[in-house]
Amino acid sequence: MSLEHLPRLPQRLVEMLLQNFGAPEWLVLIAGFLVAASTVVGVFAGGFALLSLVERKTLARAQNRIGPNRAGWFGILQPVADGIKMLTKEDIVPAKAEKILHLLAPIMIVVPAILALGVIPYGREWIPVPLELGLLFFFAVGAMTEVSIFMAGWASGSKFPMLGAMRAISQMVSYELPLMICALGVVMVSGTLSLPDIVDRQGGFHLGFIPAWNLFTPWGLVAGLLFYVCSIAEANRCPFDLPEGESEIVAGHMTEYSGFKYALFFMGEYLGLFAISGLGITLFLGGWQAPLPGLDFVPTWIWFFAKLCTVIFSFLWIRATFPRVRIDQLMRFAWLCMIPMALLTLPAAAIWHFAGRGLLSWVVTVPLLLIPWVIITVIYNKRLAPTLRTYRFAE
């Protein structure tokens, strides 16, 4: 058993153990599944704890601060301290809240994120649930998030959560559209909805050293960039973190939550971030494929997590750099820039698929995407760009 199979080790162990004790077949199967699932959940729960620390540290560096440094060595135990604090806090439920929905909402935010994490291929041998319709499944469970956010906002029986939920839903619906359209281009070229297959199609190298990832095609570049922007918005991260813009609506749909439920929301959000980044890596960055030839000795899942770390770090960097946008700018950007460009990647992908992947496709698809890109940029900068706001009574 090589390092490649390391993540499946717990599952194998449990299965072998049970078989030794003469457990029936179905029990072995279910237990194996459970362990495989808990592996994923465990890895990403740990990732969540780590990320919460790394995020604070990174932001602190960007803002010329030190960041958490009290608990443990360089503050390494900060997540543990946070967790203990959250768990021991009083769980406050507002009097006007809908009790059941108020309880259900944070749970229902974590569940789809975990479900979505289950279909992503992390390594050649590490695919928790190899579904034929993996991509569709990912989006289908992702659709549940909106309902749960609404539940959170509405069940709190308060004004800010409601406003935050409405913002969140409109934002997520608007950005889900270009997100799916970008993914469709990949589906068209790969000819499959299965995520492991999509990764397989991105194996190999052009000219011996350029990886054959979807990102390194004209349509894939555009779709990947759009996907990246959309995933920031889907994950409600800065600069699109309007639903919880603390300067305007306290904490959005999480305002009336405290203690462990609040932590669940955070966990759901970070798991969602992992999931959408993982999907982006799978679709455009070649999944677990190595970035250069001759690096095959490294276990594939290490490549995946290296890519994941890079992408997540870029998210942190963006958060530290860009100011928050306004809700009307956000919506206009989605409907007037993202969706048209995303729609254009579809014909480009179709040409790529049917006209072969040679020079002809490049000659056709590059102008097809570049010219509208320039036009949309120019129009956006001229007519639609956010103008300086003047406040009449602010002087």
Added chain:
Amino acid sequence: MVETLTPHLPNLLWWVPLLPLIAGGIIALLPDKHGRIASKLAIGALFVSCLIALAALACSLTPKEVEAFAPVTWFTFGDVALKVGLLLDPLSASMAAMVTFVALWIFIYSTGYMADEKRFGRFFGFLSMFCGAMLMVVLSNSLLLLFMAWELVGLASYLLIGFYFEKPSAAAAAQKAFITTRVGDMAFFLGMIWLYSQTGTLLFYDGGNGLLESGALASLAGATTVGGLSVSAAAGLLLLVGAMGKSGQVPLHTWLPDAMEGPTPVSALIHAATMVAAGVFMVARTHPIFANGGGLTVPLTACAWVGGITALYAALVAMAQTDFKRILAYSTVSQLGFMMVALGTGGVAAGMLHLICHAFFKALLFLSAGSVIHGCHGEQDIRKMGGLSKPMRRTFIAYAIGMMALSGFPFLFSGFWSKEGILHSAQTWAGGYGPFLLAASAALLTAFYMTRQALLVFFGEPRKPGVHHPHESPSVMLIPLYVLAAGAVLLSLIATPIWPWFEKWIEGESAVFDGGALSHGLGLIALSLGIVTVGVGASWMIYRKPSENSNAPDPLAGKLGPLWNFLERAMGFDALYEKAIIGPLAFFAGGVDMLERMLFVPLMGMAEGLIKGFGRLTGATDESGINRGFNSLCSGLKQRASSASRSQSGRPQAYLRSIGLGMSVLLILYFWLSAR
């Protein structure tokens, strides 16, 4: 060039009618404010189709077999396929060229004439559709396609005559035109169906199987129907009625004089190139059916007599009119009568020659009339004009050419030769002298009333000085006039008996120059000359010195007395229709109305309404009684209705529930019954 073009004709020819139709469709989608674009689009489309039509004309100059393009199977029911197609023979080629050419200049003229019009674009859309439909009539190789396009022509004419639909008279005129022609169309339709049931085809030429080819004609002649008429004669009569409706023959002519309620270019188009020509053209196209059986067939005789009567009637009426355009309108009716006479007595060629010549000079006359009216700020009464030859010299010259062509001034003008041809064929007709005499007197009167019009409008002194400041029209309106005037003159070159190129071409022969031909018809030419001289001279004698007062009665009015009034009212045709058709209809409608009230009122339990109903029966003329009865009936109805309407709650779910309950009851009933 002809050789290279010929193979492409079947494809190109479709574009002749389709281009204006498509342009019309596009214009219909344009907002009104884009009128300029619409006019350019319409003129451009028509220009291209004019070019194609002229090319087609060039291709058909060499005498050859009839070329039928029937490639399109329109639809199939059972094993019967209905085909439509186009046809190119001298008849259709000359008509198509004439229609596109004349209409093109009318379009151009319209851009000037309608310049201030708010619905400018819409106007051109209608015009385009009108022209396209007419071209389809002309080029069609199928009686069905012809009929469809024919109806489209009717629709477009309705829209255009009623273009100023805010004006009640225009709206009424449009309806009148539509309904009157509908009478004819009904007969046409019946005739068409009859022909189809007899022969099983509606294509004109179809490689020996067509309607106008020997096989079908023989079967038509063989079958007889009521009164010993052959089917072809009966169907021909029906078609003739259709043509009478479209071409304004007595007694279905009354719409045509009213049709000038539309804008003047429309009148020009209707009277010259499109609408009325359709009827004559249709008779010419189906002439083999009319002439089927040889000799003096019933439909041809009818055609000749109808034409003759129309010619004389309209000429008489035109004498007594005072409206500039109305005179021209009646002259059109009269000239259409001539064409019918020609078709009835002489054959296609003479009639078509007159049709084409007439199209040119009648368009010219109407356009100059428009120019005059435009210059006189909308005045149409010739008694109020006068002395316009000086301020509107250029219009006057154009008008004079058209007027002389229409009156048949000798030698130089096309109208003389074409009319002479008609008189010639009428004179030599085997069916008697009736149509000839009618036509000859109509020709005399034509010269008379046209001279009268010219004298009253352009000579003498202005009779209303200070009121009008006549001005010359812009050149966009004048250039079409001169182009058409040139056509009116030049056409005479191909129509003289010395070199009767046109007639021979239509008949499929080649013409030879024959100076001697003139001498054969010398007597008739002398007669024509005499007719024109007498007509013009008499008019000159009477109207040379028109009265200064615009309200003074016509000099002839005193001499003719009540007869003049009779003529002025167009021999009372409208009044007759009012009494004979509308009266009984109104009476019948009143009866139906009364019946309804009598049945309705007791049903509503209104004893009061019942009494009023009896009161209405006994004192039918008592206006106030009727009114009061009606009011109380209404209020009673309203009361009952408001109590009944309470069930209409306006709530969708209440309706849904009633529907659901009803459904349930029905279902239960159904199962109960089926279970028993």
Added chain:
Amino acid sequence: MTPLAMLLTLSSLMFTLGLLAVLTRRNAILVLVGIELMLNAANINFIGFWRYGPTDPALTGPMFVLFSIAIAAAEAAVGLAIILMVFRHTRSTDLNKLDSLHG
């Protein structure tokens, strides 16, 4: 009870429930909810017949459901847009108050 009969019963009951909502709910949006229920009841039938009926290479059952879902989405979008417009005019989505067409 065969599975198919069970599905058919389920869809009948669901359809009736949808009908009940359409007939009794006063809020226009909830009427739309009822309509969605009825549509879904029909979809269950299609899937059920496809699953337990004779083999159909044209996949009529799933296809019909697919199109029905697309059309339901369109219907919901337009329906809700109309309701929002009505709401903007009358400040109410209560169907009983929208009776300006009453007699």
Added chain:
Amino acid sequence: MIPLLILTPLILLAALGAVWKARPVHAALLLALTLALNAILYLVLGADFIGLIQFMVYVGAVAVLIVFSLLITRPGDEAEEIARRPRSLVTGLACSLPVLAVLLFMVSRFETAGSAATDARSVSIEQLGTTLFTTHAPAVMAVGVLLTAVMIGAALFAREPGKKTPTPSDS
């Protein structure tokens, strides 16, 4: 059969709740639940693609849309709804129960006719796509046109009448 036995009552309960709950938001959320359970039913029956699509469209779009409109329109008190309930329920049941009776009658008749293939069946995405774009291609185009029209129409409807889309300087 066992999953069916579990799912059927759940679906019915959720649907009943969607119909019965007086508070509109509860009804809408229960509708979402019903539709999600329906999606699971499709998955159980072997129509994976349809199930996931159902989940995506109904739960992700339609239910959210309904909930969103509820938030915008802010329906009033449910006390009145409850007060009026007995009356409307009578007529409602009077209409819907016969329909139910007829439907159930037909179902029972159908069963006596009897036909049940019980072999497991599933539809692959490839098969579905091929059929969709060959046999049903016209329908796909028609739906495409429909959806485009609906998008434009809904945008037009939802726009504030007589008001331009706001530009940033307006705010």
